[in-house]
Amino acid sequence: MRQRAVVLACGLALAAGFFSLPASAQVLRDNLTLGFIRFMAYHEAGHLLMNQVHGINASTWPKEDIERYADQIAAVLLVPDADDPDGVDEIIGAANGWLNAGAGHTANDPHAPPEERAYNIICFVYGSDPESFSDFKQYIQPDWNCEEQFREMDDQIEYEFVNDTDETGVPIELTYEAASPETQGARQFLQASGILEDLILDIETEFKLDRRTKLVAMSCKGKADEGTFHFDTFQSDDPARNFDQIAICYELVDMWMKAKVDIGQ
Numbered sequence: 001m002r003q004r005a006v007v008l009a010c011g012l013a014l015a016a017g018f019f020s021l022p023a024s025a026q027v028l029r030d031n032l033t034l035g036f037i038r039f040m041a042y043h044e045a046g047h048l049l050m051n052q053v054h055g056i057n058a059s060t061w062p063k064e065d066i067e068r069y070a071d072q073i074a075a076v077l078l079v080p081d082a083d084d085p086d087g088v089d090e091i092i093g094a095a096n097g098w099l100n101a102g103a104g105h106t107a108n109d110p111h112a113p114p115e116e117r118a119y120n121i122i123c124f125v126y127g128s129d130p131e132s133f134s135d136f137k138q139y140i141q142p143d144w145n146c147e148e149q150f151r152e153m154d155d156q157i158e159y160e161f162v163n164d165t166d167e168t169g170v171p172i173e174l175t176y177e178a179a180s181p182e183t184q185g186a187r188q189f190l191q192a193s194g195i196l197e198d199l200i201l202d203i204e205t206e207f208k209l210d211r212r213t214k215l216v217a218m219s220c221k222g223k224a225d226e227g228t229f230h231f232d233t234f235q236s237d238d239p240a241r242n243f244d245q246i247a248i249c250y251e252l253v254d255m256w257m258k259a260k261v262d263i264g265q
Contacts (some may be wrong), residue, residue, distance in 0.1 A: 019166025031086075032100075033256045037123070037197045044246045045199055046070030047231035051160050052211055052244065057233070063110035065082075071117055072153050075124040077202060079150075082132030095121045097256070124150045149229050151181045160208050169208030172200045177218040183250035190217055190253050212243035220249035228252055 018021070045069050050056035056066060078094070079089025098118035112120070119139070125135040126147030140146055163169070174196055178185035190196065196215055220226040229252060232245050 016052060028168065032093035032097050034193055034195070035090035036097030036256055037253055038090060039074055039094035039197055040076060040252070041199050041248060043070045043076035044229050044231045045203055046073030048213065048244055048246060049073060049161055049207060052231060056242065067111045071112065071120055073157065075121050076153050076157055079125055079128045082129055085181060088120040091121060091125055099216050142259070154205055161239045163208035165208065167208055170210060170212055171204060172209070173214045174200060177216060180219055183254045186254035186257060188251040189257060190248065196248065214243055214245040215248070216245060216252065218252055219250040220247060226251055
C-alpha cells in the first residue's frame with residue numbers, strides 16, 4: 001500500500017455557518033440517529049480493515065491520520081445510490097449528526113472536529129456523482145476537489161483493500177449482549193436497524209479478513225471509552241486466541257436516541 005499517499009480530507013477549508021439543508025431535504029430524527037450510528041460503526045470497520053490488511057495502527061501512523069483515514073473509508077463505503085432515498089437520508093443524517101455533536105471536541109482529540117467530519121461526508125457523496133447529487137453543490141467549496149478526493153479514496157479501497165480472490169475470509173462473529181434497563185431501548189433500536197448485519201455483509205462480501213473478528217453490541221458503562229464505539233486488538237501468548245473486536249456501545253446509541261438536536265422542520 002502507498003503509505004499515507006492520500007490527500008486527507010482534514011485539509012478541507014470548511015464553509016462558514018451551519019450545514020442546514022432545505023426543508024424538503026431535512027431528515028427525520030430516526031434517520032439522523034441511524035445515519036450517525038451507521039457512520040460510527042463503519043468508521044470502526046475502517047480501523048479493522050486498516051489494521052488487518054495493512055497493519056496501519058498507532059504504532060505505524062500518527063493517530064490523527066489514522067482517524068481521518070478511517071473516516072474516509074467509512075464515507076466511501078456508505079455513499080448511497082442516488083435512487084436510494086433511505087440511504088441518502090441516512091448519510092445526510094450522519095452529516096447533520098456531526099454538526100449537532102456539540103463542543104465535546106478537544107485540542108488533544110485525534111479525530112477531526114465534528115464540522116470537518118460532516119463536510120467530509122458531504123464532499124464524498126457529491127464527488128461520487130456530481131450530477132445525481134447536484135443539490136449538494138451549494139455546500140461544496142471549489143478548492144475541495146471532491147470528485148478527485150472521492151475517486152482517489154475509492155481507488156485505494158478497490159485496489160489496496162478489496163480482495164478479489166476466490167478465498168473465503170474469516171467470518172465476523174456478531175453478538176448482542178444483554179443491556180441494562182436504561183439501555184434496553186437502545187439494544188432493541190440497534191437490532192431493529194440491521195446496521196450491524198449490513199456492516200458484516202459489506203465487509204465479508206468485499207474484503208477477506210484473515211483474523212478472528214468479533215462485532216459486539218454491549219454496555220460500555222464503566223469501561224474505557226464508554227461514550228463511543230471502539231476498535232481493539234487482543235493478543236495473547238497463544239496466537240489461536242488472538243482476535244480483533246469492534247465494540248458498539250448501547251450508551252452511545254441511547255444518547256443519540258434521546259439527544260435534543262436541530263433537524264429542521
